Amino acid sequence: MGRRPVRSLLRNCVLSVALLLALAPAASAGDIDDYAYDHAHGCRKHPQPGMLAMERWLEHHAKGESWGIMRCEKLSGDSYSLHAEGRALDWRLNAHDSSERREAQRLIRLFLKRDRHGNNHARARRMGIQELIFNCRSWWAGDGGMEPYSACEHGHVDDSTAHRNHIHIGLNWRGARMKTTFWRGRR
Numbered sequence: 001m002g003r004r005p006v007r008s009l010l011r012n013c014v015l016s017v018a019l020l021l022a023l024a025p026a027a028s029a030g031d032i033d034d035y036a037y038d039h040a041h042g043c044r045k046h047p048q049p050g051m052l053a054m055e056r057w058l059e060h061h062a063k064g065e066s067w068g069i070m071r072c073e074k075l076s077g078d079s080y081s082l083h084a085e086g087r088a089l090d091w092r093l094n095a096h097d098s099s100e101r102r103e104a105q106r107l108i109r110l111f112l113k114r115d116r117h118g119n120n121h122a123r124a125r126r127m128g129i130q131e132l133i134f135n136c137r138s139w140w141a142g143d144g145g146m147e148p149y150s151a152c153e154h155g156h157v158d159d160s161t162a163h164r165n166h167i168h169i170g171l172n173w174r175g176a177r178m179k180t181t182f183w184r185g186r187r
Contacts, residue, residue: 032119033180035141036172037130040080040087043072047086048176050128050183054169055089063103064093067166082131082170095135095164104134104167112145126182128175133168141172 047069055066067090073081082088093104111129115122120143124132130141136152139145152162159165174180 031181032115032117032122033125033128033174035121035125035130036128036174037141038087038172040082040085041078042080043084044070044086046070048171050171050176050178050180051086051089053178053183054127054171054175058089058091058107062091062107064091064100064167066090067092085176087173087176088131088168088170090166090168092166093134094166096159101135107167108132108134108139108146112139123182126180128171128173128180128183129169130172130175131168131170133163134166135164136162138163 051069055069058064058066069083069089070086071081071083073084075081083090091107093100093107095101095104111124111127111132112121113123114120119125121139123129124139124141132139132146133149134146136149137146138149139147149163151157175183178184
């Protein structure tokens with residue numbers, strides 16, 4: 001084979017790769033999932049894959065321990081806890097212990113901080129987190145930060161209800177199904 005056919009073949013390969021890259025959907029580190037909040041509507045038998053993945057991620061990246069995912073809990077009317085659908089995890093960290101409280105605050109900051117592209121609540125959105133509750137403070141998917149938790153506004157409540165002895169982490173359905181940007185390719 002002479003030089004000309006090799007150069008021509010090489011040029012065609014390079015052009016083909018360039019064309020494929022140009023036509024491929026753009027995915028950058030700045031891509032971010034939209035805020036989403038999905039209410040629970042009943043009880044399921046098993047935890048969702050994204051919640052199991054979240055539990056494993058916490059085991060490797062945080063102090064504390066899992067207090068469980070599944071709990072068929074009807075709140076009122078046709079409203080259920082995310083635990084009922086296997087989309088919530090209680091992660092034991094106690095607000096009364098200063099080192100555990102700092103760890104919980106570190107985790108919450110990690111989930112809610114802005115990324116280098118300016119995306120607010122970046123890790124929470126990429127993981128599909130729709131709610132965080134700890135120490136009478138809560139965050140629900142959307143703008144804003146940790147605000148007073150409504151269950152604590154009516155006087156004294158026990159540590160579990162106030163989420164003083166654990167962080168409650170709830171996922172939307174995309175996070176629960178591992179369909180968000182954080183979980184893609186991590187199955």
